[in-house]
Amino acid sequence: MTRDTAIQALDPAVYREVVRRAIAEDLGWGDVTTEATIPATLRGHGRIVVKTPCVVAGVPVALEAFRQLDPGAVFTVHRSDGQRAAAGDTIAEVVGFAAAMLTAERTALNFLQRLSGVATLTRALVDAAEGRITILDTRKTTPTLRALEKHAVRCGGGTNHRSTLDGGILIKDNHVRLAGGIEPALRRMRAAHSDLPIEIEVRSLDELEAALSAGVPRILLDNMSIDAIREAVRCTDGRADLEISGGVTLATMPDLASTGARFVSVGALTHSAPATDLSFDVEAAPDAP
Numbered sequence: 684m685t686r687d688t689a690i691q692a693l694d695p696a697v698y699r700e701v702v703r704r705a706i707a708e709d710l711g712w713g714d715v716t717t718e719a720t721i722p723a724t725l726r727g728h729g730r731i732v733v734k735t736p737c738v739v740a741g742v743p744v745a746l747e748a749f750r751q752l753d754p755g756a757v758f759t760v761h762r763s764d765g766q767r768a769a770a771g772d773t774i775a776e777v778v779g780f781a782a783a784m785l786t787a788e789r790t791a792l793n794f795l796q797r798l799s800g801v802a803t804l805t806r807a808l809v810d811a812a813e814g815r816i817t818i819l820d821t822r823k824t825t826p827t828l829r830a831l832e833k834h835a836v837r838c839g840g841g842t843n844h845r846s847t848l849d850g851g852i853l854i855k856d857n858h859v860r861l862a863g864g865i866e867p868a869l870r871r872m873r874a875a876h877s878d879l880p881i882e883i884e885v886r887s888l889d890e891l892e893a894a895l896s897a898g899v900p901r902i903l904l905d906n907m908s909i910d911a912i913r914e915a916v917r918c919t920d921g922r923a924d925l926e927i928s929g930g931v932t933l934a935t936m937p938d939l940a941s942t943g944a945r946f947v948s949v950g951a952l953t954h955s956a957p958a959t960d961l962s963f964d965v966e967a968a969p970d971a972p
Contacts, residue, residue, distance in 0.1 A: 690765035690838050693743055697830045702747045705790045714786040726968040727781025729788075731774040731795065733762075734960035738806045739774055740764050740835035741798030746775060748791035753783035765802070765838040774961070778968060788963045797828075798835040799959035805839025805952050811936040816947050819844040819926070823950040832953045844948055852876060854883040856905065865893045882926070891915050895922055903928050903948070909938050916943040 731745065739762045749756050756779030762768045774795070777784055809818050820836040820843055822829070833843045845851040854868050862868035865883065872881055882901040885891045888911065894902050895918070904915055906929035919925055926946035927939055939947055 690763075690834075693764075693831070693834055695743070695747070697834075698744045698747060699751075701827060701831070702744060702751060702790065702794070705793070706748060706751060706787065709790050710786065714782075717782050717785045721782040721785065723780070723782055725781045726970065727777075727779065727784050727965050728968045729777040729781075729784045729963055729965040731777075731792070732962050732964060733768045733770055733772045733774060734962055736767070736769050736803075737799045737959040738802040738839050739766050739768050739795075739799050740802035740838035741795045741831065742775060744798065744831060745791040745795040746777070748787040748794065749777050749779065749784060752787045753779040755779060756783070764834070767806075781965060781967065784963075784965050788965075792961050792963055794831070796958040796961050797825075797956075798831055798838075799961070800956040801832055801835035801953055802839035803959060804956040805836050805841040807933055808931075808936055808949060808952070809840040811933055812940040812947070813937075815940040816927075816942075816944060817842050818952075819946050819948040820952045821948050821950040822846075823954040825953070836952055839952075841949075841952060852879050852881045853903070854881065856884055856886065859883075865890060866897065869894075869897050869899065884928075888914060888918065891918065895919060899923060901926065904944070905929050909935075909942065912939070912942045912944060 742760055742764055746758050756777055759776040762772060762774045768774060805818065812818060818841040820833055820841055824832045829846060833846060836843060845853065852872060854872060859865055859868050862871060869881065869883065880900050882903060883894050883899050884903040884905050885894055886905045891902060901924045903926045904912055907915065912927060916925060924946065925944040926948055927942070927944050928948045931939060931947055931949045931951065
C-alpha cells in the first residue's frame with residue numbers, strides 16, 4: 684500500500700517528552716503484573732493490528748513508547764502515517780524484551796488510536812468535500828497534544844489553521860463585543876499590527892457587510908445557515924475569502940462544500956474524533972530461551 688499523501692515526518696523532539704510523561708503516568712511505581720509474571724530476559728515479538736478501517740497517524744509516537752522502555756527494540760513499519768489501513772492489517776511489528784512491550788503497550792496504543800481517529804475523521808470529511816472546499820482544524824485540541832493532533836489532521840488530508848495565538852490574527856465575537864464593535868476592533872488591531880493579515884468572525888449578513896466595507900481579507904461565518912452562507916458568498920463577490928464554522932458534520936459537508944466558500948473549520952476533528960480500534964498481540968520470539 685502506498686502513502687495517500689506526502690506527510691512531513693514529526694520531529695522526535697515534539698513527542699519524546701510527551702511520551703515520557705505518559706509512560707510515567709501509567710507506570711506509577713512499576714508494572715507489578717508484568718514484573719511478577721514475565722521473565723525480564725524473555726524476548727518477544729509484537730504486532731499492532733487494526734480492528735476497524737482507518738487512516739494511520741502517530742506510528743513514530745507509538746514506537747517511541749516501546750523504544751523508551753527498550754532502547755534495543757527493533758521495529759518494522761507496515762503502515763506509515765497518512766496511509767489507509769483495513770481491518771486485520773498490521774501497522775507495525777516490534778521485536779525486543781517482552782516485559783517492556785507489555786508495559787509500554789497501553790501508552791503506545793493510546794497515542795496511536797487517538798491520532799489515527801483524528802486522521803480518519805479528517806479523511807472522511809475531506810472525501811465528503813470532494814475538493815470543493817478546504818478543511819481546516821482549530822485550536823480545540825487536547826492540552827499538550829496540539830502538535831500531534833494537528834499532525835494527525837495533515838495525515839487525513841486536512842489543513843492546519845493557526846497552531847498558536849501568535850500564528851495569526853482572528854478577531855472573534857468576544858473581541859468585537861469587548862472592543863465596542865467591529866470597526867473599533869479592526870482599528871485597534873491595525874494600529875497594533877498593521878503588517879499582518881486579519882480574519883474576523885461575523886454572525887450575520889450585517890456584520891459581514893461591515894467587515895467587507897472595512898476591507899477585511901478573510902471573514903469567518905459563524906454558525907450561519909446554508910441559505911445565509913450562500914447569500915454571504917453572493918454579497919462578498921470575491922472581495923474576501925470566506926470560512927465557514929460551526930456545527931459541521933459529515934452529513935452537512937456536501938452542502939457546505941457547494942456554497943462557494945473557500946474554507947470550512949471543523950473543531951470536531953480534534954475534540955470529537957472517535958478512537959481507532961487497535962490491538963497489540965505479543966508472543967515469545969522464535970529465538971526466545
